[in-house]
Amino acid sequence: MAFKDLSFDGVRALIRVDFNVPMTQPAEDGGREVTDNTRIRSAIPTIQHVLDTGGSVVLMSHLGRPKGRDAALSLRHILPTLEDLLGLKVKFASDCVGDEALEITQSLEAGEVAVLENLRFHAEEKAGDEFFAGQLAENGDFYINDAFGTAHRAHASTAVIAKFFPEDKAFGFLMEGEVKAMEKVLGEAQKPVAAVIGGAKVSSKLAVLKNLLDRVDKLVIGGGMAYTFVQAQGGQIGGSLVESDMHGEALALLEAAKQKGIDVYLPTDTLCGDGFSPDAAQETHPTQAIPDGWEGMDIGVESRGVFAAALADCKTILWNGPMGVFEFDKFAEGTNHIANAIVAATEEGAYTLVGGGDSVAAVNKAGLADKVSYVSTGGGAMLEGLEGKILPGIAAITKN
Secondary structure (H helix, E strand, C coil): CCHHHCCCCCCEEEEECCCCCCECCCCCCCCCCECCCHHHHHHHHHHHHHHHCCCEEEEECCCCCCCCCCHHHCHHHHHHHHHHHHCCCCEEECCCCCHHHHHHHCCCCCCCEEEECCHHHCHHHHHCCHHHHHHHHCCCCEEEECCHHHCCCCCHHHHHHHHHCCCCEEECHHHHHHHHHHHHHHCCCCCCEEEEECCCCHHHHHHHHHHHCCCCCEEEECCCCHHHHHHHCCCEECCCCCCHHHHHHHHHHHHHHHHCCCEEECCCEEEEECCCCCCCCEEEEECCEECCCCEEEEECHHHHHHHHHHHCCCCEEEEECCCCCCCCHHHCHHHHHHHHHHHHHHHCCCEEEECCHHHHHHHHHCCCHHHCCEECCCHHHHHHHHCCCCCHHHHHHHCC
16 A cells, blocks of 8 residues: 555554754754755655654654764754754654653654654664564554665664564655655666666676666766776776776676677766866866876766767666766766756656765756656665665565
8 A cells, every 4th residue: 555545543653764964063062953954854744644644753763873872963953953844843752762762652642753862872773683673663553664775774673673563564755756766767667778877986886787787778887987997998097096906897797788789888088187176177088098197087078968869768767876076066067967968858758767875966966856757865775776686674564
């Protein structure tokens, strides 16, 4: 049953959210403020649906990587932002298990919301401890996982806890959307299918690339990882980023793609810098012949046109990873050009999925996030999903 069709009348919904958000440094009084509320905002529709159908809400999340209790990483700091977004006062339990938490969560009335303290103050969370998961489960009647960003972790609150709710568990709106988006790209994609894969290293995307070979018609490779492919084929790449130990894997991937009839696009020209700096001098060189003293920082004008043309007739497009050092404005144009090409394809009816922290940051920076079909919130989780792995947080809900 779709989440929108569930009613929570008289039910305490225990929701795993991802409130691991950027914050200011602690002030003199120890206080901190949320600097980007995107993840909190993305959880509001699920929370609101529970409240609107007569339920109460208990939220649990991690924040940062604490080693034991750490006041700077208390979820208490996110309460003002959450209260502002919900328009109501939120209760807070100074631990996620134990008597105080239960006293608060078991006395909640319909329409009320409580937040449990940082799950990772307990080592049992990351260890996937079953007893700890059982303690967490006492805080609710129905379990909802709406934290895609942690779906690849087999932690107590994401994977183990679901066994305490054999019939009473579901994805929230966010997770539901992420799962559907992944299925649209990996399972039921309309052809032609293109994958645009960028980022720094071949090694971090190799499993993704291999898994996509059985699913795509076109493979566009940009970013720092492209230079490993170029050098493996005998090109001169100057001081560009490279993983020489990945030459064999790169060549094997290109050969496998050729055998499957997949069109692979690598940059033919490169916008180079004379150093890794936002104000580096610029020159464009053939990607196969970058001189010493210059390093690839972005795809060149010719490559932008070729890549965009390759995407124009596609019905499904996955984008994971930028085309260059888009954080530096002088070297952001290639990434922005691809973003606009993907938007144009979306307008022509293509299904377009953008995922991975840098790709999401790029479309947000360009103001285009609302012009593609779906923007994924989970970097690591999406990568593992694209690798073909079964994500523990998803399996915990879908399996009986």
